[in-house]
Amino acid sequence: MAKISVKYTFIILFLILLSGIFVIILSGKAPKNLFCALDIGTHRIPLEMIDLFGQDTIGQTFKPNFDNLFKISVFISTKGATPDARVVFHLRRADKREDIFRKELTVSELRPQRNNFYLIGPDPVAAEGFHYHIQFSPVTGIKDKKLYFYFELLDKKASGSVRLGIWRSNYYESLREGELMINHAPQKGSFLAFRTYNTWNKDIKDVIRQIKARLLIDKAFFVFYAALLLLIIACLIVNVIAVKRLNR
Amino acid sequence: MKRQILSWTFIGLIIRLLVMPFSFHGHDIFWIYYAPFKFITQGAWDPYLHLSQNFPGLHYTYYAPFLFFIISLFLFLFQPLLPDLSRLYSVFETWNYTFTGNTIHYASIFSGMQLFRTLFIFKLPFLIFDFSIGAIILSLLKSRPKERIAAYIIWMLNPFILHSCYAIGQVDIIVTFLVMAALYCIYLRKKKTACVILTLGVLTKTMPILLIPFAIILLADSFREGVKLSIFSAVTFLTLIIPFMISSGNLVFNSFFFFGTGSSSLRQVFFMISYALLSFFYIFTRKKGPADFDFIVSAFIIILLLFYAFYVVTLRYFIVITPLLIYISMKNKKFWWYGLVFLIALFELKNFDTTVQWGLFSPLYPEFFSGLPIMDSFLNLKIDVRIIHKLMYRVFFAASLIMCAHLLYYNRKNFNFQKFMPWQKSA
Numbered sequence: 001m002a003k004i005s006v007k008y009t010f011i012i013l014f015l016i017l018l019s020g021i022f023v024i025i026l027s028g029k030a031p032k033n034l035f036c037a038l039d040i041g042t043h044r045i046p047l048e049m050i051d052l053f054g055q056d057t058i059g060q061t062f063k064p065n066f067d068n069l070f071k072i073s074v075f076i077s078t079k080g081a082t083p084d085a086r087v088v089f090h091l092r093r094a095d096k097r098e099d100i101f102r103k104e105l106t107v108s109e110l111r112p113q114r115n116n117f118y119l120i121g122p123d124p125v126a127a128e129g130f131h132y133h134i135q136f137s138p139v140t141g142i143k144d145k146k147l148y149f150y151f152e153l154l155d156k157k158a159s160g161s162v163r164l165g166i167w168r169s170n171y172y173e174s175l176r177e178g179e180l181m182i183n184h185a186p187q188k189g190s191f192l193a194f195r196t197y198n199t200w201n202k203d204i205k206d207v208i209r210q211i212k213a214r215l216l217i218d219k220a221f222f223v224f225y226a227a228l229l230l231l232i233i234a235c236l237i238v239n240v241i242a243v244k245r246l247n248r
Numbered sequence: 249m250k251r252q253i254l255s256w257t258f259i260g261l262i263i264r265l266l267v268m269p270f271s272f273h274g275h276d277i278f279w280i281y282y283a284p285f286k287f288i289t290q291g292a293w294d295p296y297l298h299l300s301q302n303f304p305g306l307h308y309t310y311y312a313p314f315l316f317f318i319i320s321l322f323l324f325l326f327q328p329l330l331p332d333l334s335r336l337y338s339v340f341e342t343w344n345y346t347f348t349g350n351t352i353h354y355a356s357i358f359s360g361m362q363l364f365r366t367l368f369i370f371k372l373p374f375l376i377f378d379f380s381i382g383a384i385i386l387s388l389l390k391s392r393p394k395e396r397i398a399a400y401i402i403w404m405l406n407p408f409i410l411h412s413c414y415a416i417g418q419v420d421i422i423v424t425f426l427v428m429a430a431l432y433c434i435y436l437r438k439k440k441t442a443c444v445i446l447t448l449g450v451l452t453k454t455m456p457i458l459l460i461p462f463a464i465i466l467l468a469d470s471f472r473e474g475v476k477l478s479i480f481s482a483v484t485f486l487t488l489i490i491p492f493m494i495s496s497g498n499l500v501f502n503s504f505f506f507f508g509t510g511s512s513s514l515r516q517v518f519f520m521i522s523y524a525l526l527s528f529f530y531i532f533t534r535k536k537g538p539a540d541f542d543f544i545v546s547a548f549i550i551i552l553l554l555f556y557a558f559y560v561v562t563l564r565y566f567i568v569i570t571p572l573l574i575y576i577s578m579k580n581k582k583f584w585w586y587g588l589v590f591l592i593a594l595f596e597l598k599n600f601d602t603t604v605q606w607g608l609f610s611p612l613y614p615e616f617f618s619g620l621p622i623m624d625s626f627l628n629l630k631i632d633v634r635i636i637h638k639l640m641y642r643v644f645f646a647a648s649l650i651m652c653a654h655l656l657y658y659n660r661k662n663f664n665f666q667k668f669m670p671w672q673k674s675a
Contacts, residue, residue, distance in 0.1 A: 200619045217360060
């Protein structure tokens with residue numbers, strides 16, 4: 001018995017030590033906001049690409065299913081493009097002209113991002129290209145509102161190509177409304193290969209409030225469920241006591 | 249001992265009940281009940297015809313016929329306890345066939361439709377199959393009281409079952425039950441019943457089709473008996489398939505071709521070659537006379553491991569092998585280590601995404617649970633997690649092949665190599 005205790009104590013201490021080392025190594029590297037959920041989009045590799053260098057703008061309209069949009073990724077390929085050619089990313093409401101977010105990028109910056117806290121999951125760098133992620137401060141009050149993002153080429157004389165993945169289909173994953181936009185004109189039945197990500201930045205009280213509200217939607221079930229659990233726990237306690245008595 | 253078993257039954261039940269109403273993954277559990285719902289409410293008894301007529305662009309179909317009947321029966325029985333499903337399935341149809349939503353979306357749009365109750369009742373049938381497997385494990389280890397309790401405890405705490413069956417809401421527990429029921433029949437020397445039950449397993453989810461030829465090879469004492477057992481299997485299969493074939497032609501066969509996704513054709517070829525070689529090995533080297541029960545269990549484990557290693561492995565497919573691993577580990581403690589390696593490797597390899605971890609609990613609060621980080625998020629800050637996943641797959645692959653070899657060695661007394669070594673005879 002004593003041997004077993006020593007063995008398990010060692011294992012537990014080792015695990016605590018390991019967790020400590022892990023926390024120290026990663027301290028300061030994890031972002032302040034840990035939350036990231038995929039809303040619209042797919043991990044599949046698009047079959048078709050469209051060249052931004054042949055157009056003025058290429059973009060996509062979409063309706064977020066949740067609030068707090070903070071990241072958009074687009075399937076992109078920059079093979080052979082002039083490295084210092086400039087591209088601008090715009091995000092705005094579909095019905096407005098001013099940008100919610102604007103970012104200027106050079107082609108050399110458009111490369112696969114590694115060691116990113118949010119970039120877990122099947123996000124491959126394929127021969128056709130990769131998903132480039134653009135992060136910004138969470139945008140609130142946009143649930144069910146139509147948004148529009150697009151890429152604009154600044155240097156018209158740049159050579160090579162910056163190509164964006166597109167899907168031609170009658171649907172796009174979790175996208176209720178929106179389509180591919182070329183030079184601000186909608187292209188029916190086509191979608192940019194993109195993904196949108198939402199974050200969560202409320203307090204723990206909100207979690208409790210939300211869970212409580214959801215549990216109380218179906219009060220009859222909640223009462224039945226709680227009673228069933230309590231009954232089984234009571235049976236377990238009675239049984240454990242009986243086992244102890246028998247052992248004595 | 250009975251009291252101890254009862255205590256662990258309660259503990260197992262509490263853990264399962266805690267997960268059941270609050271978790272699901274993607275469209276899985278709603279899809280499982282979709283065709284039975286159409287059957288009960290609209291009389292669409294042929295789901296393959298119904299889907300092909302109403303959703304011709306759909307690139308997948310409903311599960312195999314026996315599962316359709318089992319779930320329809322449960323839905324019929326539990327329907328009075330369920331909320332109005334027509335509203336839920338009307339929204340489901342919109343999302344499933346047009347937007348293909350994920351857990352976060354379904355959890356959000358179904359939250360006002362008594363979702364917890366629906367999930368709880370949808371998962372109730374799993375408890376029956378789950379605890380029946382527990383009972384079979386207890387029966388198989390009757391003569392070993394200590395191991396019997398240990399095996400039952402492990403079954404009650406089986407993380408594969410808790411994750412894939414109760415958290416995700418997949419039905420592989422039914423296939424697992426049918427495989428275990430077939431093995432129990434083999435244990436009782438009821439060969440024909442075993443073959444019939446295994447075939448019902450194929451008609452639930454295709455995987456047991458790999459086990460049937462081996463069951464026949466190992467159970468038949470003569471070629472004639474082998475043919476008889478094959479006929480029993482074929483008749484069972486055809487009895488359930490023919491009505492659907494008459495109704496909708498070959499559409500029903502699409503329900504058997506769903507698990508090949510993700511594996512390269514080279515790996516598939518490797519699996520087929522190893523499967524064929526193993527069949528010949530068993531046919532030509534097994535000793536005559538009734539096969540030892542542990543020998544049959546080991547053969548089933550070997551086939552399933554080869555399938556997982558070469559063809560495709562997911563946590564839910566792996567459920568099928570878990571009771572067999574528990575059983576064989578009770579017979580030889582060395583096999584425990586493989587189980588432990590499989591557990592670590594597969595949970596790291598296959599839980600690569602928030603949606604299969606915290607995201608499963610989205611019904612409680614979609615935006616919060618779907619966004620929570622996982623261990624891989626932190627690991628990814630230091631190392632590309634895909635490297636870890638590749639490593640884990642290799643660990644799993646190596647452990648599977650070593651265990652196959654170990655099992656063949658463990659059962660060496662059941663093989664007769666002498667007919668291939670005439671010099672030993674003369675010696």
